[in-house]
Amino acid sequence: MTAGGAEVSGYRPSSTGSRWGEGTELIVEIAQRAAQQAGVFLTARDVERLLAALQVTTNIWELAQRSTVPLLGICSVLRELIDRNYVEVQGERLRLTEMGEQLCRRAGIVPVRSVRCPSCHGRGVDIGVLGEVRDEFLKISADRPSAIRDYDQAYLVEEASLARVAFLLGKGDLEERDVLIIGDDDLISLAAGLTRAPRRILVLEVDERIVGFIRRVADRYGLPVEARVYNVCDPLPEELCHEFDTFVCDPSESFGGLTAFLTRCLLGLRGAGAAGVFGLSRHEASLRKWRDVQRWLLEREAVVTDIVAEFGQYHNWPYYREMRAWPLLPVHPVPERPWYQSCLYRVELLDRPHLENVPFSAEIFMDEEAATF
Secondary structure (H helix, E strand, O other): OEEOOEEOOOOOOOOOOOOOOOOHHHHHHHHHHHHHHHOOOOOHHHHHHHHHHHOOOOOHHHHHHHHOOOHHHHHHHHHHHHHOOOEEEEOOEEEEOHHHHHHHHHHOOOOOOOOOOOOOOOOOOOHHHHOOHHHHHHHHHOOOOOOOHHHOOOOEOHHHHHHHHHHHHHOOOOOOOEEEEEOOOOOHHHHHHHOOOOOEEEEEEOOHHHHHHHHHHHHHHOOOEEEEEOOOOOOOOHHHOOOEOEEEEOOOOOHHHHHHHHHHHHHHEOOOOOEEEEEEEOOOOOHHHHHHHHHHHHOOOEEEEEEEEEEEEEOOOOOHHHOOOHHHOOOOOOOOOOOOEEEEEEEEEOOOOOOOOOOOOOOOOOOOOOOOO
């Protein structure tokens, strides 16, 4: 089935499994209707994830964080659940009704569990290895320009930026490496530069404010960091093709945006053994999009070596009331804590990919799953 170009739920739990109760068919129906209404890919498993999260939180932002369901899908599923009296709105809170609790029991849906390590916040790296870099980076990042909607900006919390640098160090992707960073509002270049590990760091960034900020800080600290104004829709300058060992980017999450950023990043790599990291969420990327991105990478000689869930947390951006999902949410509390999170992907090349270095005309900020632009 299709809806607005999006597949509709095809997932059906096995009727022979002992955990599936009599509410299963109803959950499949809710998933199908929600997918049709939203025009995004959803499965019955997504409805289950949402119901599991509703058992432990009444806050819409924490619900988005704990359920890992695309945000536009959450809006559509919640409308269905509210209309059917399984969920009720109480002020700016969402609660399961008695019928909703009964549905969870019938379908065997238990509360979502959190097993995140409190020390590393689930990232699996120790930013303590960075020593004094941490304190210096916190001082530097406090003065960066504010996030703006024009470029779909949202900044990683400082600990997440530092964790990304520690991850790269642990993988051997920083020391004595030439590093290409496309889009750097997270200031990974400055955190990595402070370690003095890379030979060279080049930042290509569309926002002149960020470019100027990086240049000033790099000059003040004597860092091996260069920053240039660059639009990812333009071809990568020929003198930069196949010149780098490592790339870093945090791309827009439309499929067009993802492939635009990753094309430029892969074009910048020298060849076999070169690697890179990027973030990809579940808030604006269904598992169908994950499949398509992974297939795209494999077809271009890039193998996914690591995926670390919930690696990146983002500061709440100031234009949240303007984002696409805002009018679709059933409640509108002000987000008080970071809720948007991404998974960290690391890829490594088996060979130099065959990619055309041509302009991109595709939409890089919007697709059917984009929710925050």
